[in-house]
Amino acid sequence: MTDAMTESGYDVLTIGNAIVDILARAEDDLIVRLGLSKGMMRLIDAEEADRLYAMIGPAIEASGGSAGNTAAGIASFGGRAAYIGKIAVDQLGTIFRHDITALGVHFPTSPLEGGAPTARSTILITPDGERTMNTYLGACQALTEADIDEPTVAASAITYLEGYLWDPPAAKAAFRKAAAVAHAHGRKVAITLSDSFCVDRWRAEFLELMRSGTVDIVFANESEAKALYQTADVATAVEAMRADVALAVVTLGEEGALAIRGAETRSVPAYPVEKVEDLTGAGDQFAAGFLVGLTRGRTLEEAARLGCLAATEVIGHIGPRPSRSLKALAAETGLPL
């Protein structure tokens, strides 16, 4: 992968739903009263989004979207990142575009005109730092094959796709096209399983993507890995992933992370955290660190450490993207890039 990187224009291209987060603190009883599943992402329509918004307290807004957060993280590490995702021509779209391009991320996707507004996710943050996401996809529904900018895919050492892309109908075809273009240029394709409900919705297709070699690298957290194989035992899921994909990365929260490649298994611990303010973006930033490490020729263990470091930074504050330079943080921590 090091060779591909040195010839590439971008370390990583990420593709996903372009979303602005509406982040509000909430007590646990509100989650219960709203009938939500804590820690999960659910899809809602525009009316439900408005109804929910009227029921929550004051919020702050920040650009989000899983793959967008990962692109931001990669840029923060000093990596060369690109992003494909569909915004609308509106104020939230302007915010999304500003925040990702201000980091130097290449963002070639044309915005949707005259259709649904930019996607937003109403994220309720409980006192334990857990986040519960309610996403109105809006303009993301309009992402199609035509948005897959082939020169950008061809120029990226790794194309990273979020599992959430399986939700908007036309994005599946875009996803498959991106994977085909990447492989045609000798590049690698990665996917995150996104969340366990997403895995429940698309289990058969995710397994097919892995077993057919459409994806080379899979990111999952513990609950996603278990959901993928419908097992209560993470070790069982890990062994199944070892057989099904070239490289699997499983994050374990406070227990750190595992990287599995063929017979090789590497385990790294998490960094200590003083207080978990907001778990939003933890998995996305882990992926950013891991992918940067991989494209810079680091070992699996070093890549996983960079992932844990980025995740630790983002859960220490409100918002899904780094609040400081991850490149500087990595250097301070003895993991210079």
Place this chain on the structure above:
Amino acid sequence: MTDAMTESGYDVLTIGNAIVDILARAEDDLIVRLGLSKGMMRLIDAEEADRLYAMIGPAIEASGGSAGNTAAGIASFGGRAAYIGKIAVDQLGTIFRHDITALGVHFPTSPLEGGAPTARSTILITPDGERTMNTYLGACQALTEADIDEPTVAASAITYLEGYLWDPPAAKAAFRKAAAVAHAHGRKVAITLSDSFCVDRWRAEFLELMRSGTVDIVFANESEAKALYQTADVATAVEAMRADVALAVVTLGEEGALAIRGAETRSVPAYPVEKVEDLTGAGDQFAAGFLVGLTRGRTLEEAARLGCLAATEVIGHIGPRPSRSLKALAAETGLPL
């Protein structure tokens, strides 16, 4: 004032420019390169706002506006607050309306349709926590006398106006109307001088408001008080204010605050602060605490302590409004309301 309060529907009505803040971290050299005056607010047009936005890093968005922040603080203390300010029918306007009404603040102003967009202030936060504000007034320019909801003014123990309202041309008349309605109902009128550049723009008119009794209470920080009387000596300014207005409140940053009423002078210290993250909203939250104290019949000293407490909370995090219940914080600090 206690009597007026017990008969009133609202403790405080605040009137000001309704603004969504775009908060970005910036190094000192960017402030210099942009030719900005650190710590100040400048007015910019839409083109300059776009130009500036393209030059700054990723940001987060949060409802702001000086008087809006004060209304939010009053509500957070458990006070009954109302707010008048002009938003547009757009996504930022929806955010502003949500955030203020979610706190229980009465917000009777109809939004502007088909005109300029909701106001936004691009706020650059330097590593010392100081903020430099660049405000595009947009829909705020359309605030007129017709927006002064007389029943709300009549029902409010104190009507509090931001000096920044002197900038949009039609708002001056709205300001004077609000003061007249308030006094006609035996209520009190307060003003904040907003910032020293604002004082430089409107010095003669601010002094006239004070000397004519159009305002009963004036809030100023040290630099605003000195600018008002064009003196380098804060004690000189304080004595001049004593003569010019019934009640003057001067905030002194780390030195705490002074309340001056006739011959009476009360001084309170600031609360210790671990790290100043973001000074945005410090003066606004001081006013919230002081006004809540005043309407609840507290002494000048107690009111000033509540003001310092609220200011301390808001400078400890990014964003201009409280991130936790000020009522709970006041109770913990031995200042129950």
